[in-house]
Amino acid sequence: MRGAPNMPSQIRVTFRFKILLSVLIVVTTVVSLITFTMARMFHADKVAYVEDLVSLVSVHAASEANLRLSAYQDQLVTAGRVQDASNILGERRDEALWNLFTRTRGLVALRVFEDGKMVRLLLDSLATNAAGVSRASFLTTIARYTIPFDSIEVGTLYVRNSALSSLLPLSTIAVRIPRAAGRPPLMVVGTVDLNRSIALGRSSRAFDVFLVDVDGRIVSHGDARRTSSRERLAWLPPLGPGSLAMVKETERGGKPMISGIANVGIGGLRAGAEIPKSVAYFALRSLLINLIFLALGLLVAAAVVSLIWATQMTRSLSQLTHAAQAIGQGNFDVQVAVPSRDEMGQLAGSFNQMASELHGRDRALKEAQAQLIQSEKMAAFGQLGAGIAHEVKNPLAGIQGMIQLTSRSLSADSPLLETFAILEKETKRCRTIIDNLLKFARQENLEPEPIALEEVVADTKAILHHELSLHKITLETAIPKNLPLIRGSPNQIQQVLMNLILNAEQAMESRGHGTVEVKAAQRDDGFVDLSVQDDGPGIPRAVQARIFEPFFTTKPAGKGTGLGLAVTFGIMRDHGGAIHVQSEEGRGTKFILRFRMAGSHPATDAHPTKTPDPEAPTPGDERAA
Known part of the structure; x- marks a missing residue:
């Protein structure tokens, strides 16, 4: 027992060290687990988010292309009807066709065929001249692309890539116009720049958005070079009639991509969107770097805080020891000043509360005695009130009755009516006050x-x-x-x-x-x-x-x-x-x-x-x- 005075110093040092080491181990383990878990969850969530976004962009592009191509189909059908109308004069027909041609955005050439022979030709010379292509060269080039007139059905739209150059990334669209029995159908063929008419991918430049025809060749892309090269995508998955969209991982130029494809619903076209897969890792890389710095900061902060906390804790234990000794001697006014809000603070608060409750109980005892005295006074008041009830209430009742009888005997215009009304009112008030006081004070079994x-x-x-x-x-x-x-x-x-x-x-x-x-x-x-x-x-x-x-x-x-x-x-x-x-x-x-x-x-x-x-x-x- 003689060595006891030295134990607090030894225990204090050991206790601080244990706290510091424990906190560092716990913080390191927790931060590592959180970092690993968050990285995996964030990566999986980010990849799923990018796939959903690619699918959404491809569906939006397909919807936009469907609207524009449906408009083209209607314009070609209208042109065929005008060409076939027998009740329109030649000049009026030419004017109507020209107005229709010039108002159709992206339309470079319009040809009408009857029984395999071209019977009408409209050409936007400004577009061809701007691309450095002469009229004759342009007509010769587009004539090379054979159009299978016999395989085009009524009500369908034929769309194929027929690009001339990067300045003219054109596509050929065609419709069949049925005519009266005995007359061959009209074939209306348009040469159109879909890059000009369909704004694919302009709402989000992070995606490569494109249209492909039934052969898998790109007919519209933000990069006109990919359209003019007539690039063919071999990775395109087959889409059933009921499929809205499909997402798959592909490669382009050796770079992993996340690609989505959706049916346009007209001309056998499909709309696609693709984005580099590395996009999903950009945010993850930034997150990992931030988490590493955060972990290092937490370790340093934990070491400092745990050291300070251990020092305060041992100091608080010393104060509580002295306080306990004082309370054991009967000094209940002692107070322990521990500003912390942890368990030590709660323990110090318990000491302070114990002394305060002793003082409070003494005060409550005095208040209870005062209430007991008040209760006895109220009991005495009740006994006094019983005598008042017999001595005062009965005369008041007689006075009130006489006042009421006298009031009824007076004439309606008597000046005493108001006086008697006041007397009756005040008499009632006196009786009410006496009744209520007696009811409140009386203790009735x-x-x-x-x-x-x-x-x-x-x-x-x-x-x-x-x-x-x-x-x-x-x-x-x-x-x-x-x-x-x-x-x-x-x-x-x-x-x-x-x-x-x-x-x-x-x-x-x-x-x-x-x-x-x-x-x-x-x-x-x-x-x-x-x-x-x-x-x-x-x-x-x-x-x-x-x-x-x-x-x-x-x-x-x-x-x-x-x-x-x-x-x-x-x-x-x-x-x-x-x-x-x-x-x-x-x-x-x-x-x-x-x-x-x-x-x-x-x-x-x-x-x-x-x-x-x-x-x-x-x-x-x-x-x-």
């Missing part, structure tokens, strides 16, 4: 007994009938005859109903009339609901959360004590029930009282049923209490 709600409601209606009629308030009741009994105190339930009905009366008093409905219904879960609903102004939503608090009131000063609903809440709680409020400004208020059934109505033979507890009295959308 609940002796539940089976009671019928229809009897309690009838008694309450009889008591309040005169009061409500004076303010033109109609009280309507709807209690089923065979409603099950409930367990409770008839006097307290009657007190609850009177509080709610009188609150409704006061809310509608300024309007001069109103209706209060009291209804009851049996629930399926073993409870009975008793509702009190009025058509008054309603309760604001912000106020609903506080209406059951003692001494909370929205009435003007001197017109309410804020104890009525607090007493109501306490009575419902003592009965094991619940109270809910549903209210909307301008549409009235509805209080729902939920009681546990005690048994069947005396008029039936049903036995009492075991019921679950009512829902907890917590504020919510319906403001349950």
Whole structure:
């Protein structure tokens, strides 16, 4: 044990080293695994993304080519119809054909054949001269390309590569025009520059987009040299009628490529797009470099942070040791200042919390004693209130009755009517204040007994009938005859109903009339609901959360004590029930009282049923209490 003082120093050094080594190993392993996993996942995802993008570009190119070639087919058919129309004069026919020819973009030459002989020729000399080709040379060159007129069917478009040079990467398109019986069909042949008319790949220069004919030769490409060389793609896969697109890995010039091909849907053409496969590795290479630098940075940061953390941790342990010794000596005011938020910080917080809780419990004990004294005062106040009720309430009732009788004996124009009305109002207010104070302070023992709600409601209606009629308030009741009994105190339930009905009366008093409905219904879960609903102004939503608090009131000063609903809440709680409020400004208020059934109505033979507890009295959308 004599060597114990030297152990903290030895343990502290060893502990720091272990922490540093452990953190470095963990960080290195985790970063390596993350780097390897992310690289593989990113590469696979990038390749799949590029393949999908190539397929999408090829499908888009096929759709664009289909629209343009369909337009060419319609233009050639129109030219054939104009040429064959017998009701058009020669000059008008020539003018119509020339307008059609000049308005068709990319069309360099238009020829019409009948029975193998050319009967019409239209030529864009500006295009041929710009390419350095004379008219005669151009016509001689395009005449070399044999067109299989007999194999072209009606309604189809014939498309083949017939390029002359890189300046004239042309293609030949042709259609068959049927004629009347006995007359040979017309063959309309167009020589067109598809590179000018179809903007393939201009939306994304990262892809090589092209069109190929049925022989696999490129008829349109962003690089006119590949069109003019009449390059043939041998790797083209066969596409079935239902195939939209296909993606495969190919090679061009020894470079791996990702290529996609899609059916154009006209002339047997196919649209393709290709991109170097190395594109998928560019982002991966950048990611790997960034991850390597990140790993090195994490290792350095981990070494520094772990060293600092180990030092702070051992220092915190020393502080906690001294604090524990102080607490063991009974000094609960000690506080440990550990700013870290890790386990050491939590441990230090536990020490501080322990001392604070001891102080808090002492303060809570004093508060409990003060509450006990207050409770005793309230009990004494209740006893005093019982005497006040006999000594004050009865005279006030007599005074109020005399005032009412005297008021009725006065004429309508008597100046004393207003004075007596004020006296009656203030007398009522005095009685209300005394009643509420007594109800809140009085501790009445609940002796539940089976009671019928229809009897309690009838008694309450009889008591309040005169009061409500004076303010033109109609009280309507709807209690089923065979409603099950409930367990409770008839006097307290009657007190609850009177509080709610009188609150409704006061809310509608300024309007001069109103209706209060009291209804009851049996629930399926073993409870009975008793509702009190009025058509008054309603309760604001912000106020609903506080209406059951003692001494909370929205009435003007001197017109309410804020104890009525607090007493109501306490009575419902003592009965094991619940109270809910549903209210909307301008549409009235509805209080729902939920009681546990005690048994069947005396008029039936049903036995009492075991019921679950009512829902907890917590504020919510319906403001349950």
